[in-house]
Each structure stands twice: as structure tokens, then as C-alpha cells.
Amino acid sequence: MSGNFSESLGNAILGIDTLWGGDVMCASGVGRFIADSWFSDEPLPQAYTHPLAARVRANGVSSKNPDREAINAYVAAIDIRAAIEAVKDEGSRSGGLRGEYLAGLANCFETMWDLAMEMLGEGAAVPYQRCVEASTGRPPGPSDPVRKRERIAELLDQPGSTGKLLDAVDRWRKAHRVPMASIRTLGAAVIAYFDELSARHVTPYLPAELQHVPRANIRFLPIEDAWFSGSMNYLGRARRADGSPDYEATYEINASLEISVPEFLQLVSHEVVPGHVTTFAYLQNLYWRRAAGFEASVLTMNTRAATLFEGIANNAILLAYGVKEVEELPDRDLQIGVLLALLQDDAKNHASYLTWQERRPQTAVAPELRNEFLVSGERAEKLSGAWGRHPLLGRMYLPAYRAGTEKVADLRRHYEDSEVVPALYGCYGLVDVTTIEGALGRRRN
Known part of the structure; x- marks a missing residue:
């Protein structure tokens, strides 16, 4: 790997990733965890290639039976x-901007290291507030579903109790359900x-x-019995005849x-275009x-x-349609689907808060989410269980959805898309x- 910094960054990220079982x-x-991409064409660092790394990935700090011998030897070999x-x-x-970005990255990886040591019983318990502030830049707090829930009730013409609304939502989901056999x-x-919408309202x-970078070179793959609802796996390692990325x-x-x-439409905009796949492609x-x-x-x-x-x-569907609020979307059912998707991400934050701040058991968290x-x-079972109670994701990732959604929505309300969109996709750094926000402010000045 060329350059001391590249080697250090690779060892920091893939070292932490390995400790937590990621590949x-x-x-x-199913195999990935913290590190989401390696598309630089650089050789993998020692943190990945060390002979002990595979053993640690197989039984890392969050596994039921951590391979302590391998973990101890690995952290002795990889500093x-x-x-x-x-x-x-x-x-x-x-x-400047790069320095702030790297400082934030280092802070997050220090926190993930300390969480790993906590899991091994070799460090103090990491405060929940520190975890949330490291990954989101703001303190933890519960989610408030009332406004979105009231709007859904209005769209479904279903005033009254929460129980009646939940029944109405369940009926609506059933009537609009995606047939998994036709998912591709x-x-x-x-x-x-x-x-096509993104070509009109984003690019x-x-x-x-960036105009000719493929925004959505992706394949959909159904997977059985996964602990996650879905996983976008950005590869970025294929090359065209001229050597450029695919x-x-x-x-x-x-x-x-x-x-x-309608929720699936929101999912595609979120995971693919102009969401995650588009973001990663532009950064590549x-x-x-x-x-x-x-x-x-x-x-x-x-x-x-x-x-x-x-x-x-989470704002991708609004970006694609060229609007700033859910109420501006062109279809009633689409509005319902987007609001339900946003409520689900509010629920992720809420599951994190109830589990780690208030220390409630899953049996209390799941029905509140539902x-x-x-x-x-x-979803209630997964968010209150495998996700919410995960020692790393539950404390550092679940709060990210609400925090990021609110930040981007707020930026789009205060800046023109001609300013915000290039910043979101890394064009200003x-x-x-x-x-x-600082990057936008400096750009405006």
C-alpha cells in the first residue's frame, strides 16, 4: 500500500472491522460489517492480510464465543x-474541511475500539451518550412519532385510537404488498x-x-433468513477496458x-438511486x-x-422528485409509504434510546415500536432485538438514521438544491x- 497515511487508515478501519467480525x-x-467498501486498487493492509485476521473475523468480539487467543495475538501484532x-x-x-472529517473519523474509531474492549471485559463500559455523539455529532434522545402518525391517519382517513390506525396500516400494507417472487x-x-427522475432533478x-457516472449499476438479490432487512453491498472493483471503474x-x-x-419505492430511492449506490459511485x-x-x-x-x-x-425520494417535503410527493399512497419508512427509521433511533439509555427489555421495546x-x-422484533441490542450497532448506528435525515432535510430547507446537492455528493470535499454545513457556509461566502 502506498503512503503512510493510506496504510494507517487501512489498518485503523480494517483492524476495527476485523475485531467486530467484518470482511x-x-x-x-452477511459477511460485511463496519467497512463498506475497498475499491482503491491498493493492496489490502496487514490488518486484513495477517494470518490471524481470518480467525478473528470468524469469532470476533461480538460473537457468542470470541476467540480470545486469536484476538489478543491479533491486537498485539496490529497496533x-x-x-x-x-x-x-x-x-x-x-x-480545514479534511482535517475536521478525519478528526471525526478517528473519534468514531476510538469509540468502536473502546466498545470492543468493553465486550472483552478489558475496558470500562462506554457511555451511551459518547457513542451517539461520536457517530451523529449530537446527544441521544427519543423519537417523537406523533406528527407523522397523525398525517398517516389523515391520509388513510382513519381518525381515532392508535390500535385502529395500526390495523388500517396493516390492511394497507397487505393490499399493496410486494410479491417477493417478482422482486428482480x-x-x-x-x-x-x-x-430517470434523478437525471431530471439531481444531476x-x-x-x-459526474454527469455520466452510472448512478444505479446494481442487482437485486433476495436472501433467506438474514438478520437485516436489506444490505446494499457496494463493490466497485470491476474495471472497464480503459481501466475506469464499473x-x-x-x-x-x-x-x-x-x-x-410504495415503501419499496422509497427503499429503492434510499438504497440505490439517488441514495447509497449513487453516493458511493460519485465518491468512487x-x-x-x-x-x-x-x-x-x-x-x-x-x-x-x-x-x-x-x-x-432517506431524503433521496424527495431529491428525485425535486421536492422538499413529503406532502409535495405526487401520490397519496407514495406519501403513506414514505411516512411509514421514515417512521421505521425513527423507530430505529427510539429502539436504541429505550434499550441503552432507559435499559428497557426487548419485551417492552417491541410493542412500543409496533x-x-x-x-x-x-420489524418490531428485529429492531428491538438483533439490531437494537447489538452492542455496537444499537449504540452507534441506529441513531444515525434520524440524525442524518433531519440534517439533510434541514439543509434543503435553508439552501437551494444547486448549493446542497453538490455538497452532499462530495463535490466541495x-x-x-x-x-x-460549514462547507456550505464557506462556499457561499
């Missing part, structure tokens, strides 16, 4: 903390639709160099997911043209950048949820 080179979300310090030092040397066909049609604000990705969707067609292009640093090629979960990416993705946030029974 960035796995094409499936992850020194790598994180090197990232922090590079941020101090760089200063439906996915292709919806992707093409949102790609005109971007520089010429910007390829897959999306694995849980075959047991209960989702309506910026890196390939050397308009962004190495840090743009190793994107991660549980960081402030990831919080911004979730914000872009009744107050109108999520399906399957790589930004995160805490640095983007």
Missing part, C-alpha cells in the same frame, strides 16, 4: 490504536424510474465530470420482509480522478459520514453530518 472483501452483507492516532495526526496536519423485475423497473446540479453493487433484500410497493469517481483522498475509498458504518449517507438516502411507530411485527 470488507465479502460480496454479501490499531497507533493507526487511529496516525489518522488523527493527519487530520491535524491537514486542517419490480426492482429493475423502479430503479430505471428513479434513475443537473452536479459538475460535468461502479457495480448488489442489494440483498430479506425474503421475509413485509413491505408495500472523485477518488478515481484524485479529486478526493484515500479516505473516500474506504467508507464505513458507525461514523459521521455514514450518518450523512443515511440522511441523503404501536407508536406503526412498524410491522417482523468529503464531508460528514457535522462538517457539511
Whole structure:
């Protein structure tokens, strides 16, 4: 790997990823965890290639039976903390927007390291507030579903108790349910639709160099019995004849997911275009043209950048239609689907808060998510269980959805899309949820 910084960043990210059981080179979300991409064409760092790394990935700190012997030997061989310090030092040397981005990244990885040590019983319990502030830049708090729920009740013409509204939502979902057997066909049609909308309402604000980058080179793959609802796996390692990236990705969707067609439209805009796949493709292009640093090629979960990416993705359907509020979307059912999807992400934050701040058991959290946030029974169980109680995702990632969504929506209300859209996709420099507003302000001045 060329350059001391690239090596340090690679060891910091993939070292933490390995400790938590992630494999960035796995094409499936079943194997990936913290590191979301490795498309630089650089050799993998020692944190990934070390002979002990595979053993640690198989039984990392969050597994039922951590391989303590392998973990201890691995952290003795790979100085992850020194790598994180090197990232922090590079941020101090760089200063400006890049320095702020790297400082935030290092802060998140210090927190993830301390969480790993907590899991091993070799460090103090990490305060919940520290986890949330590291990944979102703001303190934790519960979600308030009332306004969205009231709007759904109005759209469904269903005033009255929460129980009646939940029944009405369940009936609506059933009437509009996606047939999983047709997911590839439906996915292709919806992707093409949102790609065309994005060509009209998003790409005109971007520089010429990004105009011809594929926004949605992706395949939909149903997957059985996954612990996640879906996983966007950005690969980006295929190359064209001229050596340029092919910007390829897959999306694995849980075959047991209960989702309506309008919610599926929101999902495609979120995960594909102009959401995650588009964001990653643009960042890969910026890196390939050397308009962004190495840090743009190793994107991660549980960081402030990831919080911004979730914000872009949750606002993607509004960006695609060229509107700023859900009420401006052109279809009643589409508004309902988007509001339900946003409530689900509010529920993710709420599950995190109830689980880690208020220390409520899953048996208390699941029904509150179901009744107050109108999520399906399957989602209530997953968010209050496998997701919400996960020692890392529950504390650092679930709060990211609401924080990012609110930030991007607020920026679009205060700035023109001609200003915001280039900033969101990295055209003013790589930004995160805490640095983007400063980048916009400096650009305006």
C-alpha cells in the first residue's frame, strides 16, 4: 500500500472491522460489517492480510464465543490504536474541511475500539451518550412519532385510537404488498424510474465530470433468513477496458420482509438511486480522478459520514422528485409509504434510546415500536432485538438514521438544491453530518 497515511487508515478501519467480525472483501452483507467498501486498487493492509485476521473475523468480539487467543495475538501484532492516532495526526496536519472529517473519523474509531474492549471485559463500559455523539455529532434522545402518525391517519382517513390506525396500516400494507417472487423485475423497473427522475432533478446540479457516472449499476438479490432487512453491498472493483471503474453493487433484500410497493419505492430511492449506490459511485469517481483522498475509498458504518449517507438516502425520494417535503410527493399512497419508512427509521433511533439509555427489555421495546411507530411485527422484533441490542450497532448506528435525515432535510430547507446537492455528493470535499454545513457556509461566502 502506498503512503503512510493510506496504510494507517487501512489498518485503523480494517483492524476495527476485523475485531467486530467484518470482511470488507465479502460480496454479501452477511459477511460485511463496519467497512463498506475497498475499491482503491491498493493492496489490502496487514490488518486484513495477517494470518490471524481470518480467525478473528470468524469469532470476533461480538460473537457468542470470541476467540480470545486469536484476538489478543491479533491486537498485539496490529497496533490499531497507533493507526487511529496516525489518522488523527493527519487530520491535524491537514486542517480545514479534511482535517475536521478525519478528526471525526478517528473519534468514531476510538469509540468502536473502546466498545470492543468493553465486550472483552478489558475496558470500562462506554457511555451511551459518547457513542451517539461520536457517530451523529449530537446527544441521544427519543423519537417523537406523533406528527407523522397523525398525517398517516389523515391520509388513510382513519381518525381515532392508535390500535385502529395500526390495523388500517396493516390492511394497507397487505393490499399493496410486494410479491417477493417478482422482486428482480419490480426492482429493475423502479430503479430505471428513479434513475430517470434523478437525471431530471439531481444531476443537473452536479459538475460535468459526474454527469455520466452510472448512478444505479446494481442487482437485486433476495436472501433467506438474514438478520437485516436489506444490505446494499457496494463493490466497485470491476474495471472497464480503459481501466475506469464499473461502479457495480448488489442489494440483498430479506425474503421475509413485509413491505408495500410504495415503501419499496422509497427503499429503492434510499438504497440505490439517488441514495447509497449513487453516493458511493460519485465518491468512487472523485477518488478515481484524485479529486478526493484515500479516505473516500474506504467508507464505513458507525461514523459521521455514514450518518450523512443515511440522511441523503432517506431524503433521496424527495431529491428525485425535486421536492422538499413529503406532502409535495405526487401520490397519496407514495406519501403513506414514505411516512411509514421514515417512521421505521425513527423507530430505529427510539429502539436504541429505550434499550441503552432507559435499559428497557426487548419485551417492552417491541410493542412500543409496533404501536407508536406503526412498524410491522417482523420489524418490531428485529429492531428491538438483533439490531437494537447489538452492542455496537444499537449504540452507534441506529441513531444515525434520524440524525442524518433531519440534517439533510434541514439543509434543503435553508439552501437551494444547486448549493446542497453538490455538497452532499462530495463535490466541495468529503464531508460528514457535522462538517457539511460549514462547507456550505464557506462556499457561499
